[in-house]
Amino acid sequence: MKRLVQHLHTYLQGRCTPDEVFQVETIGRLLDADYSGAMRYGEIMRHGDFGLGTFTGLDGEMAAVDGLYYRFGPDGSGDAVDPESQAPFAVVKHFQTDITIRLDGPCDLEAVQAAIDAELPEQDALCAVKISARFDDLQFRVMRRQTDGTDLDTASKSQAEFHEQGLEGVLVGFRFPADSAPVGVPGYHLHLIIDNGRLGGHCHGAVLSDITIEIDDTDHLHLAAEDGMTRLTAGMSADDRERLDRVERERRT
Numbered sequence: 572m573k574r575l576v577q578h579l580h581t582y583l584q585g586r587c588t589p590d591e592v593f594q595v596e597t598i599g600r601l602l603d604a605d606y607s608g609a610m611r612y613g614e615i616m617r618h619g620d621f622g623l624g625t626f627t628g629l630d631g632e633m634a635a636v637d638g639l640y641y642r643f644g645p646d647g648s649g650d651a652v653d654p655e656s657q658a659p660f661a662v663v664k665h666f667q668t669d670i671t672i673r674l675d676g677p678c679d680l681e682a683v684q685a686a687i688d689a690e691l692p693e694q695d696a697l698c699a700v701k702i703s704a705r706f707d708d709l710q711f712r713v714m715r716r717q718t719d720g721t722d723l724d725t726a727s728k729s730q731a732e733f734h735e736q737g738l739e740g741v742l743v744g745f746r747f748p749a750d751s752a753p754v755g756v757p758g759y760h761l762h763l764i765i766d767n768g769r770l771g772g773h774c775h776g777a778v779l780s781d782i783t784i785e786i787d788d789t790d791h792l793h794l795a796a797e798d799g800m801t802r803l804t805a806g807m808s809a810d811d812r813e814r815l816d817r818v819e820r821e822r823r824t
């Protein structure tokens with residue numbers, strides 16, 4: 572009933588809120604070192620109130636929650652995203668909680684992800700996840716601006732890295748099926764927002780306590796990519812898979 576009322580409310584406001592993940596471009600495009608803007612954030616914001624992404628030239632990290640879009644720079648601090656700025660890659664959704672899990676912790680990110688996996692209807696589920704917690708330990712990064720043609724692996728070696736303890740905040744992101752590359756990032760991809768954007772970035776690792784996990788599962792991916800079909804059918808080389816794993820999951824210094 573609550574959902575029906577919500578739906579009616581948004582319908583009356585003339586806004587369409589489909590239950591789909593909306594993705595701008597592909598991770599394969601970033602692996603090809605094309606960091607040019609593909610869509611204005613002003614347009615992307617119409618497709619979701621929640622999500623993650625990056626900016627033209629990989630100039631910072633984007634994280635959004637409750638309709639607030641933040642850009643985190645290399646000092647880790649956040650500002651409101653300029654609607655005129657563009658994304659070479661972004662994933663957003665109108666977040667609606669389907670499942671809630673509470674964990675006392677402390678547990679690491681892998682244990683949190685395993686708890687989410689156990690609740691999902693199928694192994695290959697696509698979902699958005701919002702994880703509110705106290706972070707006993709936290710590791711995250713922010714990419715620095717790159718020129719087109721700089722390999723993603725090389726680009727990530729100059730990223731700003733942060734190691735913090737005792738903060739409260741929220742992780743926002745997505746879980747894509749294992750065979751999603753080179754379209755999406757396989758497995759979990761999570762960005763961090765601390766204190767309404769005071770600090771944030773791409774999360775590498777964490778130890779969490781007092782954890783509330785909200786899961787929004789869906790079957791629908793809306794891919795806005797110029798060469799999406801080519802990527803879908805091309806598959807991914809073992810070498811690219813390895814590079815992606817290094818860039819997404821590891822500290823580099």
Ligand SMILES: [Zn+2]
Pocket residue numbers: 623632760761762773774
């Ligand atoms: Zn990221």
